[in-house]
Amino acid sequence: MSDEVKKYHEEDAIGKTYDLRVARRLLGYLKPYWPMVACALALTLVANILLSTQPYFTKIAVDDFITPKQTDGIWLFAFLFFGVFLLRFVSSYVQEILLNTVGQRVMFDLRTQIFTKLQRQEVAYFDRYPVGRIMTRLTSDVDALNEMFTSGVIDVLGDLVVIVAIVAWLFAIDWKLAIVSLVTVPLLFACTNWFRKHARNGFDMVRTRNARLNAFLQEYISGAQTVQLMNAEAKARLRFRSINDDYRNANIETIYYYAIFYPLVDFIGAVGIASVIFFFGYEYLAAASVAGTAVKIGTLASFIQYSIYLFQPIRDLSDKFNVVQAAIVASHRIFILLDLEIDIKSPETPKKVGRARGEIEFRNVWFAYKDKDWV
Incomplete structure (x- = not known):
């Protein structure tokens, strides 16, 4: 077995580092759909920039209209506020449609390439390697790429x-x-980095256990009659229980990191908001009481909103990185399959076969699935 084939079928051997070459090759599948991708990217920028303006609208509403009890221009402000929300909704809606359309088309292209490649493989290929793991390439690995796109x-x-x-x-x-x-942001990044590293290892283990479970189920179902004839049901049941336990434990370990990370992020966010409220009260309320000026509560409200909005994308970046990492690992496996050489090739100029006479004659015929392992 070649080194590439070994890597293809040994789940644990496949990369845990970000392979830029694989990423560039993977992104090449987007070239036929680059207008849709560019449009989706532009809409993403528009939607997120509009999102960042919403707390500022809160500040204006509180400081310029609610606190001074000002009604002049409030209808214009309300329509402008509604228009921003509507534009963001439309941008996000069209962006989701474009991204999912591109993702499904890329998945269609990849599945077609993989299936075409499998059709050209020799019969011995399917005899040597578990069909369950081959099926994982067409299902789980391709779905991981779809999630990334x-x-x-x-x-x-x-x-x-x-x-x-x-x-x-x-x-x-x-x-x-x-x-x-922003004082708590470095701590948030540190927690996010910790979660990213441990969750990535957990996801790799989950994919490994899932591939082994699929391989076992496929082999058992296809050979169920043989298992029953050999009276090996109990042995197969014990083997399945062991593989299933490994898969369950891998998922539980990954959930453990999520159970720590998300409450910790919420706690750090609460500390950040509390710091803003404390500083605002200590610095601005005291100064306003001495000077006899009005306190701009809208500023405090907008900062609380901005703090909440700031922590969410930082937390999401960790999940998105794991999605990209999983897609890189999955694409690495897929590309190894697509790059396998075809051992049996049709001749460029095949010989013409005469009319069949209804009989077959074998002379000096030798056959082997493996090198010199003659049948």
């Missing part, structure tokens, strides 16, 4: 745009409160 790369760019836009708005409104609200 529909909610991976584009959403990562969108999250980065949201983070940059929110930070810009924070400093534009009040640079002191902006610094306070």
